[in-house]
Amino acid sequence: MLWFLVMLLGVRTESVNPGIKMKINLKALDYGKQIGMELLKTTLLHMPIPDYQDSYSIPVAGHVEYAVTGLKVTTVNLGKTLVALVPNSRLKLSMGPAEAQVTGHWSVNSFLIKESETLKLSVENMMLAMLVEVGWDGTGHLIMSLEDCNCQIGDLNILISEGSRWLYNIFTRVLKNVIRQELEVKLCEEIQKEMRTLQQTLLKNISESIHISPFADLNYSLVAAPLISEQSIELDLKGEFFSPSEPTKIFPVTSSPISLWEQKKHMLLLGLSDFVANSAAFVSWGAGALSWTFNDSQIPKKFPLRLNTESFKGLVPEVWKQFPDVPMALKLFARLPPSFQTHPETLHLLLPGALQAFILPNGTSRVPVFLLHIDIKVSAQIFVVGKNIGASLILDNFNLTLAHSDIGPFQIDKLENLLNIALKSVILPRTNRKLKEGYPLTMLPKISLQNTVINIQKGFLAVATDVQYES
Ligand SMILES: *[C@@H]1O[C@H](CO)[C@@H](O)[C@H](O)[C@H]1NC(C)=O
Ligand SMILES: *[C@@H]1O[C@H](CO)[C@@H](O)[C@H](O)[C@H]1NC(C)=O
Ligand SMILES: *[C@@H]1O[C@H](CO)[C@@H](O)[C@H](O)[C@H]1NC(C)=O
Numbered sequence: 001m002l003w004f005l006v007m008l009l010g011v012r013t014e015s016v017n018p019g020i021k022m023k024i025n026l027k028a029l030d031y032g033k034q035i036g037m038e039l040l041k042t043t044l045l046h047m048p049i050p051d052y053q054d055s056y057s058i059p060v061a062g063h064v065e066y067a068v069t070g071l072k073v074t075t076v077n078l079g080k081t082l083v084a085l086v087p088n089s090r091l092k093l094s095m096g097p098a099e100a101q102v103t104g105h106w107s108v109n110s111f112l113i114k115e116s117e118t119l120k121l122s123v124e125n126m127m128l129a130m131l132v133e134v135g136w137d138g139t140g141h142l143i144m145s146l147e148d149c150n151c152q153i154g155d156l157n158i159l160i161s162e163g164s165r166w167l168y169n170i171f172t173r174v175l176k177n178v179i180r181q182e183l184e185v186k187l188c189e190e191i192q193k194e195m196r197t198l199q200q201t202l203l204k205n206i207s208e209s210i211h212i213s214p215f216a217d218l219n220y221s222l223v224a225a226p227l228i229s230e231q232s233i234e235l236d237l238k239g240e241f242f243s244p245s246e247p248t249k250i251f252p253v254t255s256s257p258i259s260l261w262e263q264k265k266h267m268l269l270l271g272l273s274d275f276v277a278n279s280a281a282f283v284s285w286g287a288g289a290l291s292w293t294f295n296d297s298q299i300p301k302k303f304p305l306r307l308n309t310e311s312f313k314g315l316v317p318e319v320w321k322q323f324p325d326v327p328m329a330l331k332l333f334a335r336l337p338p339s340f341q342t343h344p345e346t347l348h349l350l351l352p353g354a355l356q357a358f359i360l361p362n363g364t365s366r367v368p369v370f371l372l373h374i375d376i377k378v379s380a381q382i383f384v385v386g387k388n389i390g391a392s393l394i395l396d397n398f399n400l401t402l403a404h405s406d407i408g409p410f411q412i413d414k415l416e417n418l419l420n421i422a423l424k425s426v427i428l429p430r431t432n433r434k435l436k437e438g439y440p441l442t443m444l445p446k447i448s449l450q451n452t453v454i455n456i457q458k459g460f461l462a463v464a465t466d467v468q469y470e471s
């Protein structure tokens with residue numbers, strides 16, 4: 001039941017707008033409950049039950065020592081389970097009527113009697129209720145504590161094989177009370193202990209970032225305490241890309257707020273703000289990833305124009321006049337990080353680019369000839385590919401200006417046409433092929449998304465999805 005929360009717990013915080021907001025609703029908790037129940041069942045089956053020793057005074061026989069040893073839960077049926085959200089910070093979990101079978105040994109020892117038998121215990125109509133506080137320690141760690149735990153056993157039956165009838169009668173009565181008390185207290189203690197272990201091992205071990213590409217990691221640590229309402233749990237995650245080689249060089253902009261709505265159809269509703277994409281762009285740009293160099297070998301064979309000064313005879317006659325029939329290379333790069341902006345239904349991408357042209361007079365050197373500034377505006381369609389979020393770009397428009405020339409001033413209108421073709425038939429298709437592979441929507445291991453629906457809001461991308469846990 002706690003699995004969802006546990007997997008999502010990040011570390012540290014500061015009060016900043018999240019890049020990613022996540023709303024987990026009751027449908028998700030019901031699903032998480034199934035997994036949690038399996039976990040609880042396993043816990044019960046492996047729960048150590050300590051041996052118990054005491055003495056009892058019986059008429060005639062006098063002072064009798066008895067012991068119950070090697071108790072072990074053999075079967076468990078948890079009954080009906082319920083999970084509810086209690087604003088603003090609690091989870092209420094309950095189950096029952098549950099049943100369990102326990103086996104062990106019992107022995108009595110006195111001056112007169114010495115007996116040792118196997119013992120079978122059946123617990124019925126057991127009810128368990130827990131209140132879990134999901135808190136915040138102020139320094140960024142999330143705390144889950146068992147605020148209240150109540151276990152009650154309805155019926156308890158003891159079967160001792162063979163043995164003396166009178167002893168049996170006396171001791172089942174004695175044992176019933178002892179075992180009932182022990183179990184009722186012990187179970188809650190065990191749950192408490194399990195939760196602490198979970199918190200200490202699992203939570204501490206959860207990394208706060210994920211490796212997305214060689215030059216970009218995503219920081220998804222929690223930036224605020226989770227907010228629990230009757231319908232959902234809301235989590236604020238940082239959602240910031242950073243360079244693993246330069247983790248201090250971070251995107252200098254903060255995210256704008258994301259407001260998500262209540263919905264019941266999907267388990268999760270995610271809001272990914274423009275900030276997430278913009279920080280990814282910033283990091284990619286900083287790492288020099290947004291730069292592509294082309295020479296003739298990358299131009300498709302069937303393409304009528306070759307990348308040499310001969311082809312530029314008509315486009316930029318000055319190049320051809322000064323360097324007749326020399327191979328050329330073109331470097332397309334981002335002058336500044338691309339910027340993403342979501343408007344309802346559309347995502348706009350502005351790429352402040354540049355094109356540097358070189359001549360390749362011999363095998364070893366690249367001589368710059370001119371630099372063009374190209375501002376490109378594209379619209380994006382966003383879709384889901386498996387566990388990833390992908391995109392495809394459509395060119396809206398671009399502006400071309402001559403920023404620098406080593407060969408004197410020249411007209412750029414013909415270059416504009418060429419660039420138009422290059423963008424549409426080489427650069428955008430290449431980019432689209434990359435984007436189609438996408439970036440992970442979920443940073444959680446072993447989780448796949450289903451029935452995912454994406455729509456674009458002002459300032460953020462909304463993703464409604466079901467999740468499936470693959471153990
Ligand atoms: C911690 O994480 C590492 C690597 O992700 C894993 O191998 C290890 O088993 C984890 N430890 C615990 C206690 O979960
Ligand atoms: C992730 O962000 C948090 C909150 O700003 C910060 O404290 C933490 O150091 C960051 N982690 C990494 C790996 O950058
Ligand atoms: C053209 O580009 C390819 C691939 O980047 C490179 O292997 C080749 O050396 C380049 N040719 C020239 C003449 O620069």
Ligand SMILES: *[C@@H]1O[C@H](CO)[C@@H](O)[C@H](O)[C@H]1NC(C)=O
Pocket residue numbers: 361362363364365367
């Ligand atoms: C290649 O051309 C450059 C520029 O014209 C020149 O400086 C260099 O010496 C040439 N290299 C060779 C090996 O010819």
Ligand SMILES: *[C@@H]1O[C@H](CO)[C@@H](O)[C@H](O)[C@H]1NC(C)=O
Pocket residue numbers: 375376377397398399
């Ligand atoms: C190109 O210039 C026009 C006119 O100044 C402007 O409206 C348009 O937004 C510019 N496009 C880009 C991609 O910068």
